[in-house]
Amino acid sequence: MKNTSTARAGHPAPRASTLSGWQAWLPRLVLAPSVAISLFFVYGFMLWTFILSLTSSRMLPSYDFVGFGQYARLMQNERWWVASTNLMIFGSLFVVICLVIGVLLAMLLDQKIRQEGALRTIYLYPMALSFIVTGVVWKWLLNPSLGIQAMVRSWGFESFRFDWLVDSDMVIYTLVIAAVWQASGFVMALFLAGLRGIDDSIIKAAQLDGASLPRVYWRVVMPCLRPVVFSAVMILAHIAIKSFDLVVALTGGGPGYASDLPATFMYAHAFNRAQIGLGSASAMLMLGGVLAILIPYLYSELRSRRHG
Template identity: 65%
Template sequence: MTTQSAPRQAHPRPHGSSRLAAIADAWLPRLVLGPTVLASLVFVYGFIFLTGYLSLTDSRLMPNFTFTGFGQYTTLFEIDRWWVAAANLGIFGGLFIAFCLAIGLGMAVLLDQKIRAEGALRAIYLYPMALSFIVTGTAWKWILNPGLGLEKLVHDWGFPNFTFDWLVNSDLSIYTVVIAGVWQSSGFVMALFLAGLRGVDDSIIKAAMVDGASLPTIYLRIVIPALRPVFFSVLLVLAHIAIKSFDLVMALTAGGPGTSSDVPAIFMYQFSFSRGQLGLGAASAMMMLATVLAVLVPLMYMETKGARHAR
C-alpha cells in the first residue's frame, strides 16, 4: 500500500531578500552604464566644450584660457584656404552621398531579386568596407597615378592618347577622393538598404502585383517610400563620414596638388598641430561641428515629424 506524500509548501521569500533584489534591480543598470555615461560626458561633451572655449581665446602652441572673443572666427573667414576647404567639402560631400545612395540602393534592389550567387556578390560589395580609409586611399593613389596605374595600363594596351590625370590636376583632384570614397562606402549602403528591403511585408508586394502593378512601379511607389528610416540612417552615416574625412584625403592626395583637394579636417589638423595656431584650429573644428548639426538637426526633425504623422 502506497501513501501519497503531502505537497511541499513553498516558503515565502523573506522580506529583506525581496528588498535587496529590488534595490539590485534598480541600481545594477546604473552601476553598469555609469562609467560609460561618465566617460562620454568627459571625453565627448567635455572636450567639445573645451574646444569651443579655446576657439574664443588666443591660444597658440599651448592652450591660453584668456577669453578674447570671436577674433579667431574672423581670422578664419579671412583665410582663402578655409573657403577652398569648405567648397571641397561641399563638392565631396554632395557627390559622395548622392553616388553612394544611388549605387547602394541599385545594388540592394538587384540583390533583392534573389539572383544567383547573392551571397558571393554581397561579400564582394561589402569587402571594401572592411578596409581602412588609409588602405583605400593608398590603393587608389596607385590606381590613379598617371605613370603607374590606369593611364599607363591603357597606354600599354595601345591607346597612347588616353589621359586620366585627375590625381595631379588641381581642378579635378577632389573628384578622385569622391571615386575612392564611393568605392569604399557603397557596399555598406547596399547592406543597409538590403536589410530594409527584406523587412518590407511581402503581402503588400503580392497584392500590388495582383492589381497589375509592374515591378518598377512597386519599388518606386511602395517599397522605396517604405525605406524612409533607412534613408535617414544612411544620410546620417554618410554625412558624418564626409564631414570628418581626413585619412582618405591624406592618403590619396594629402590635400594637393597645393591645396586644391584640401578639406576642413586637414585644415584643422595642420593649423592646430603643424602651425601652432591652436585657437584657429579650434575655431575650424567648431565650424565642422556646426556643419554636422546643420545636417543632423533637419534630418532628425523630418524623421520625428514623419513618425508623428505615421501614428
C-alpha cells in the same frame, strides 16, 4: 508563540528590500565609470575646444579671450573656403552616387539571383577596409605613371589621360571615386534589409494592376523606404564631414591644398602651424555641421516613436 511566529514570518522582509535595492542600483554603479569617462573625455573636451576657440591660443593654450575673433579670421582664410567648397562638392556627389549605386545593387540582389550571398559579400567587402587602405590602393591606381593611365597607354592608347590625381581642378573627384567605392556596399546592405522587410503582397498587387517592375520599385517600394533613405543620407553626410584619413592617404590635401577638406585644414593648417585657437574654431564649425545633420535625424526618430 504568536508574536514569535509573526516576527519570524516578517524577518525576511528587510533583507528582501535591501536585496532589491542593490539590484536596482547595481546597473547604475556598473555604468557610472563609463558615463563619467564619456562626459569628461568627450563632452568635457568639446567644451574645452569651444573655450579655446574664443581665445588667442597659438602654440599652447592661453586664456586671453578674444570673443569670436578666431571665427572672423577663419572666414577670411582662403584655404578654409577652398576646404568648405571641396566639402560641398565631395559631400553632395558622395551621398548622391552612393545612394544611386546602393539602391540599384539592392534591387538587383532583391531579385533572388543566383550566387546572391557571394555577390553581397563582394559588394560589402570594401566597407571592411579602413579609409587609409582605400586611399593607398586608389593612390596607386590613379597614379599617372603607375596606375590606370599607364596600363591603358601600355595597350597602345598613347593619348589616353587619367591624371586627376595631379590635376588641381579634378583631384577632388578622386576622393569621390574612392569613397563611393568603399561606402556604396554599405548603402546596398541598408536598402536590401529595407526591401526584405516589405510585404511581398504589396508588390504582387501592383504587378497584377499592370505596373512594370521599375515602376513598382519607383512608385510603391521607394516610398516605403523613406526611413532607410533618410538614415543613409544622415550616415553618409556624417562620414563626408569627418573625412580625414582618406584625404591624407590619397592626396595629402594636394596638389597644394586643392583637395583640402575641413578636417585636414583643421589638422594640417591650424594645429601643425601653432594656431590652436584657429583650429579649435574650425573644429567647432565642423561640429556644427555634424549637429545640423544629427538633430533632424534624432527629431524624426523621436517623433516617429511618439506617433507610433
